[in-house]
Amino acid sequence: MPTAIAVTSADLVLPPTDHQTPTAALLHSPDAQPLDAALADMSVLLEQHGYVIALYPSTIPLAHERRLHTVRSVLESDRIACLKLDLPPLGVAVLVRQLRQLSICDFSAGVVASAARLLSHYIYAGALLNSVTRLDRVPVSLKSHAKSWVPGSQFGVLANPNPQLIKIGSGELAGPEFRTQLLVAKGQLASEWVSSTLAPAWQVQGLEETALPVDSPRWWGTSRLVEFGAYLPDISVLYQLVSSVRREVCTWCGRELIGDRCGFCSAPLAPPENQTHTTGVLNHGAPMRQGS
Template identity: 65%
Template sequence: MPTAIAVTGADLALPPQDERTLPAAVLDGLDRRPLDEAVAAVQTLVDQHGHVIVLYSRATPPAVVQRLHTVRSLLESDRVALFRPELPPLSVAVLARQLRQLASCDLGPGVLASAGRLLTHYIHAGALLASVARLDRVPVGLKSHARSWMPGSQFGVLAHPQPRLVKASPENVLPGPEFATWMLVARGQLQSDWVTGVLAPAWQAQGLRETGLPAESAHWWGTGRVIEFCAYLPDLPVLYQLVASVRQTVCHWCGIDVIGDRCVFCCATPPPPAEITARPARALTAGG
């Protein structure tokens, strides 16, 4: 069975991008369930899929995060990966969907989990805000804070890949991707056409879709008066080529194939070169 891609809320399980997109496993309300039920839910996913990759945002309630780590510890399993990228909630949902696309391909669980770190670099995440007074995840100058108190002010904020803030207007746009992307938009309690009418054309978005605003977005952006957006790579062949072009290595701790410098399942990083050189070669046995 393909590796399971799990999210911590139904609003992070976006509709399929294409016919190859696998369903998301939704671990909703983990902190409200009895502990044994939460453990059983994750154990069932492991039994059915072999490995589970759970994505969650920096705005996920601490009680949910603690429960995730508790469940993983109680299972004593290196088959459950917990991945919290430096992205706002809508972009975490997009990244989870990209992994759901790739889960249908011939990629091992370690490579698939590592792909999440790789694909983060190709996501442009931001929002249009009515106020930046409570925004603490992107640097905000004193002038912008002062403008937050002026009626009608709106701010375009880029959180990833490089933080940027502008006063939203037809002439002011945020720096966008230098490659073809689609844009996903989620509207909160803010009325504006700046994202769809100004930013999307300036970024030359190849397609535009809308979805509901994740529940965690208001906390992440510091206001419910927000329109969140994410520019991303939508096509499975492009995603697969990006991942397949990276050299695979074997995690020295858990033995799983990975790409990059960290195993998402056991969190091990490569040992120092001197240690690799000094380590004696392990003899092959009949069992491999």
């Protein structure tokens, strides 16, 4: 059985890209499920899959995050990985789907878990906003704040992999230098800028629409937005990207990993000189960046 991928919200589970991509398990919040039920559900997942990789946004309530670690602690299981992600909600959903794709490949659970940090570098997650006055996830200058009060102003913001902010009509967002597909989730902002301007500029290979994640308005500071994420959709490319990095063995828990940190116990790779970097996996020879 493939390694189980679990999430903390149902809207982080995007439709599968093919009939082989498994779904993700839902880890309920404390106010929606008592602890004994959460322990029972996790025990079933471990029995059926062997390992569980739980991915959750950095913005979830503290009580929900504590529940995840409580379940892991009570079960005394080192086969549960709890990975906190700083990506915007739609970016988290994209990464979750990519790990769901990788979970059925011939990678160990340790490699799949540590691949989350690697793959996040190749997700271009952003949004079109009508205001940046309440945006605190991306650096915003005083000048941009002032412009935000001008009626009709709109801003293109990229949160990952490198923060960017432009006023629509006065610049462009730097996009990926490799082939991607664009996922779009519309909020309460009527605009076609993402599909008519951004998508052609980034030369995306296709565009897919989905529902806006519940937490997106809070993450971006406004409900008047269009969230987007450019990503690698092809499982063969993802497989090549992950398999091209030399695998190491965690000196703490003994599991396989790629990059510079274990996905299960969070121990850093030692010694540092064992880290590797490869090039040429993606189009245009985009380098792998590890250990951000």
